[in-house]
Amino acid sequence: MNIEYLQSFVAVVDAGSLAEAARRLDLTPPAMAARIKALEDQLGTSLLQRAGRAVRPTEAGLKILERARGLLRDVRDLHAIAQDTSRLGELRLGVFVSALTSVLPPVLKRLYEAYPAMSVFVAPGASVELCRRVSAGELDAAIVVEPQFAIPKTCEWQVLTEEPLVVVAHASMAGRDPHELLREEPFIRYDRSVVGGQLADRYLRDQDIHPRQRLEIDGLLAIAALIDHGLGVSLLPDWPAMWSGGMALARIPLPGRAPVRRIGLIRGLQSPHAALSEALLNEARSIFSEAPRPD
DSSP states (O other), rough: HHHHHHHHHHHHHHHHSSHHHHHHHTHHHHHHHHHHHHHHHHHHHOOOEETTTTEOOHHHHHHHHHHHHHHHHHHHHHHHHHHHHOOEEEEEEEEEGEEETTTHHHHHHHHHHTTOOEEEEEEEOOOOHHHHHHHTTTSSSSEEEOOSSOOTTEEEEEEEEEEEEEEEGGGGGSOHHHHHHHHSSSEEOOTTTHHHHHHHHHHHTTTOOOOOEEESSSHOOOOOOOTTTOOOOOOEEEEGGGGGGGOOOOEEEEEESOOOEEEEEEEEEOTTTHHHHHHHHHHHHHHHHHOOOOO
């Protein structure tokens, strides 16, 4: 069986469409369709079905999906081991989207200094899904927002940093009362499907604040850019990357003790790369402990 056929099948499931999967693998849609057809012919069953404009796995496709992912991981490990004289294999690391450009580069820079021959596979995604993949053994570790459910005994959760909620406003509004800003200015709401947005929503309800909502969106840097353009204010976790981009922003602390969002590392204790994930944890701790905070 051609491993590229399995790779194409998994890519289509992850992307939800043949066209998007073809783009990700730098193939034409007809070539992608031919690979899927060849795999289905080899297995003697249909693996994908159309659902409106999307494509989803059939019952047979679902049965082989996780095994296919495992085979692809094994192949990547074999390549890494064959080419790596230190035989470290490949660290499979999940990273929540906001951390891809702010946390991941400095952490990996330090890790590569200690393990220059190390190979890393990075899987971006939502924190909840990344936690599930670590507990299932699909990933060795993940940098995530603290999960709101019990951590399995096969995994370990370590806090790296705490981010209190702050009012983020245009620099011209610095010095104003935070609750007044939330009540009077157009409000850009952090998506309530993520932990930070849920914390902000709970705080507003507890304080009996009913903001004049202008829009709701995921992405801290996207919200910061909107505020920089004078489109409103927001209630956000104090994410350091917002203050290093040169935007005209004011950070206004809440009165009293603010709710906090916790960022940390979840790792599988039985992972074959547990030693590497522990080294990753140590480097991430150093990065967060040294990170400057705004005044």
